[in-house]
Each structure stands twice: as C-alpha cells, then as structure tokens.
Amino acid sequence: MAERGGEPTWWDRLLPVTAGRDEEPAAWWERSLAALAALSAVLAMIWIFGVSTFPLTAIAAVPLAVVAALPLIVPGRRPFAVTSVTCAVVLIVLAIPLYFLCAHLFLPSAVLLLLAAFGRRARLPYRVWVPAIALLLVVVTGLWSSAIWQSVLSTPNVYVVHLPHNGPYPGRDITNGDGSGIGFGATMVSMGDDTLYVSFRKGLSDTEVARLDARLHELMPYATSIERCRSHRRC
Numbered sequence: 001m002a003e004r005g006g007e008p009t010w011w012d013r014l015l016p017v018t019a020g021r022d023e024e025p026a027a028w029w030e031r032s033l034a035a036l037a038a039l040s041a042v043l044a045m046i047w048i049f050g051v052s053t054f055p056l057t058a059i060a061a062v063p064l065a066v067v068a069a070l071p072l073i074v075p076g077r078r079p080f081a082v083t084s085v086t087c088a089v090v091l092i093v094l095a096i097p098l099y100f101l102c103a104h105l106f107l108p109s110a111v112l113l114l115l116a117a118f119g120r121r122a123r124l125p126y127r128v129w130v131p132a133i134a135l136l137l138v139v140v141t142g143l144w145s146s147a148i149w150q151s152v153l154s155t156p157n158v159y160v161v162h163l164p165h166n167g168p169y170p171g172r173d174i175t176n177g178d179g180s181g182i183g184f185g186a187t188m189v190s191m192g193d194d195t196l197y198v199s200f201r202k203g204l205s206d207t208e209v210a211r212l213d214a215r216l217h218e219l220m221p222y223a224t225s226i227e228r229c230r231s232h233r234r235c
Helices: 010-014 028-051 055-073 077-095 103-122 126-153 206-219
Strands: 158-162 186-192 195-200 225-228
Touching: 028 055, 028 077, 028 103, 028 126, 055 077, 055 103, 077 103, 103 126, 158 206, 195 206, 206 225
Parallel strands: none
Antiparallel strands: 158 195, 158 225, 186 195
C-alpha cells in the first residue's frame, strides 16, 4: 500500500511491494519457518506448564503461543510477511516486562518469524532452504525436547523428608547445606515447612540411591515419611 501522492509507507520501505505478486501464497519455506516458530512456542508452553508453580505464568503462555502461530493462518505473501513482523515485534517487546512470566522463552519464535518475513531478501535458491529448515527443525526440537525431559519428565534427584509438626528436627550436622552431614551422594539440603529436601548427584546407581534412602531413614527415624520426589513442580 502507498500513501496519497505515490509516497511509500514505512511498511512499503520495510517490505517492498512486488507488483502483481503480493497476493500470491507465501513460499513453502516461509510457511515452514512460521511453522517452526509455532512449534517452538508450543514446546515452550509445554515446558512452562510442566515447571511453573505460578498459575499466571501458565495462563500468559497461551496467548504468547497464539501470537507466534498467527502468521500460519494469514494468506498472501505480503500479509503473511506483515503479520510475521508484527507478531515477532510483539513477542520481543513483551519479553522484558513479562520476563518473570517466562515471556523470553518465546524469543526463538520471534527470530524465526523475522527470518520468515525477511528471508526472501537473501535471494537464496530453494535448494538451500531445504537443509537449512531441516537443521533448524533438529535444533528446535532437540533443544526443547532435552529441556522438557530434564525439567518436566525425568524423575528429580531429590528426596523429600516430611517431619513431625512439633519436632523433633534434625541437627545442624544433617541440615548442613552441602549435604556433607548425610553423605552417600547427597549434594544439597534445604528446609521448608516441616520438610527437608535432600538433593543428590546425578549418575547414582540404583544401589547407591537405595543406600542413600537407608541412610536418611537411619538418620531421621522420627520422620513421618521419606520418599523420592516424583515431580519437579513439587521439589
């Protein structure tokens, strides 16, 4: 679109008009980059749902993921590019003020949307985009899958010790923060409300974990329960 008198708008300068072609569908590689942006946003949302204990964080993740996916439903090459830039800017602008709501996790989607909008300017042949998009797919899914596995799906290396409400409580030799008072692979100890959290190092064998379990029962026979934490959200 141009202003009266034939002067181009700032959108025209940013995304030059191609006569007769701007209503054509976006190229397959542009749509693929937008789909990668949406995929990254969905995986970010899954990670947030898995680790967040603050309801507002999970609620905020949904509209951010929707913003990242909007270009996929826009027809026409130019409308697609304009929507991609707009959505990317929204995600970038919100990343700082909503950092505490994990909005920065949607920045990879913003980068992919900008690449989808401006990638045509590079004038790369189509054969270059095939391995490039395949590589981006591997990177996006690989990094997010690893993060989701480690932070959401894997069993935490933490024992939770529930203590009687009125005591007794373990001594300082046990609650020493580096776990040295417990040993058997314990690396960190922290206290909550009548609860002791004992972290242990990764890579312990099942036998070593069983020994740590026995050690905790030996040190704190008065505990109401001693169990391995099953969810990252709870410990």
